[in-house]
Amino acid sequence: MFKQLLLTIGLSLAAATVSANPSQWQHEWPKTNFSKSAISNWGEILSGGPPKDGIPALSDPKFKRASSERRIKGSEPVITVEINGDARAYPVRYLTWHEIANDTVGGVPVAVTFCPLCNSGITFDRRIKQGTLTFGVSGKLRNSDMVMYDRETESWWQQAIGESIVGDLQGVKLKQLPTWMESWDEFRTRHPEGLVMAEPDFSRQYGRNPYVSYDSSTKPFLYNGELPPHDIPALVRVVRVGDAAWPLTRLAELGTVTENGVTLSWTSGQSSALDASQISKGRDVGTVRVKNAAGRDLPHDVMFAFAFHAFWPNGTWMLGG
Structure with a gap:
């Protein structure tokens, strides 16, 4: 598996070097305004392999009580979000395969994100001055970090910094929320009646x-x-x-x-x-x-x-x- 992944990466790098040009992406991103960009060298944008939405972000995921969860092992990592008395755990076993969960916690629209290649788990407030956004996975990477996109304008966003780097919203920043990654045991001990994201209805090898x-x-x-x-x-x-x-x-x-x-x-x-x-x-x-x-x-x-x-x-x- 490791060797196959390295081969895929090598091919992706070679392909990206050839096609790192907005004109090559316009057919896939007809709504994206490539004239507004923080990118000085388009060669920084690489294909991660899957196409746009090839890694399916989640929206309004289902939840269950922590006390009723049996799939998740005690040491497994979860991203914990606690807002206005609403405590929720987002298992990394699911985010590894979906990378973004669009949800509302304690009345706040949030995007819970995880980029495996950077080990970066960040939660953002989805509200900006222009409205509330919903995020998807672009399939693109920059400095090995996930490039997200919003479904409203199809602007591109750098996950690590929470800022739009391409499109009509270029330069807009998301508010990062004070959430953290901890073990499932830690969450359920503190919040036995808290909520944990249920297994998504996709054919994935969750837990692997x-x-x-x-x-x-x-x-x-x-x-x-x-x-x-x-x-x-x-x-x-x-x-x-x-x-x-x-x-x-x-x-x-x-x-x-x-x-x-x-x-x-x-x-x-x-x-x-x-x-x-x-x-x-x-x-x-x-x-x-x-x-x-x-x-x-x-x-x-x-x-x-x-x-x-x-x-x-x-x-x-x-x-x-």
């Missing part, structure tokens, strides 16, 4: 990881950019808060770190979604919580180091010492 051993490899997929400084391995997880990043290895060693006005804490018990063939059997990468001085959760992302460096080339590396 199609990117076996990815987060222990040395090279990112579909990425030609500069590697991180300070000899930090490209696929080390870092916790990004704003434009600063803390290596997860440092947090796992110390347990708790208070710097830059924030407190980051690490606890064991969460499986990597990008290690073993079964997500539940992935190695323990732990759970991170990020809070401000008042103890409130802060927006953050646990992403790979190469992706942080790609989108925040002048960002601050919180290495300690």
Whole structure:
């Protein structure tokens, strides 16, 4: 599987180099205004393999009570969204195959997103000045990160930064919400009567990881950019808060770190979604919580180091010492 994936990636890179031109995409994206763009080099946009909506985003997914869920193993990662007393878990076993869930939590329209190639799990408020958006998966990548699109204008959005990079909404930013990734055990212990996204009605091998051993490899997929400084391995997880990043290895060693006005804490018990063939059997990468001085959760992302460096080339590396 790993060799087949590498071959597919190589072919995708070659194809993207040839066809990295908006005129080649116009037939698939007739509503997208390519004249408005933040992209200086269209060669940065690569095909991830599947076409537009080839990875089907979810809208208004179904839910069940956490206490009644039997499929999900205790260490499996979920993205937790808690808004106005409404607590919901979005299992990564499903988001691996769908990447976006459009939902409404506590009265707030949200997009819960997961980019496997960057390990980036971010939740956005779908409301902007122009209205409420619904997101799909474009099939395109930039710096190995998912390019989303909104169904209303078909503008393209960079998932890692929550900003439109192509189209009528170019330059508009989404509000990132303070959600986090944790183990299923952690969520259901805290919210036994909370809601968990039910298995979608698609023919997918839910619970399987199609990117076996990815987060222990040395090279990112579909990425030609500069590697991180300070000899930090490209696929080390870092916790990004704003434009600063803390290596997860440092947090796992110390347990708790208070710097830059924030407190980051690490606890064991969460499986990597990008290690073993079964997500539940992935190695323990732990759970991170990020809070401000008042103890409130802060927006953050646990992403790979190469992706942080790609989108925040002048960002601050919180290495300690």
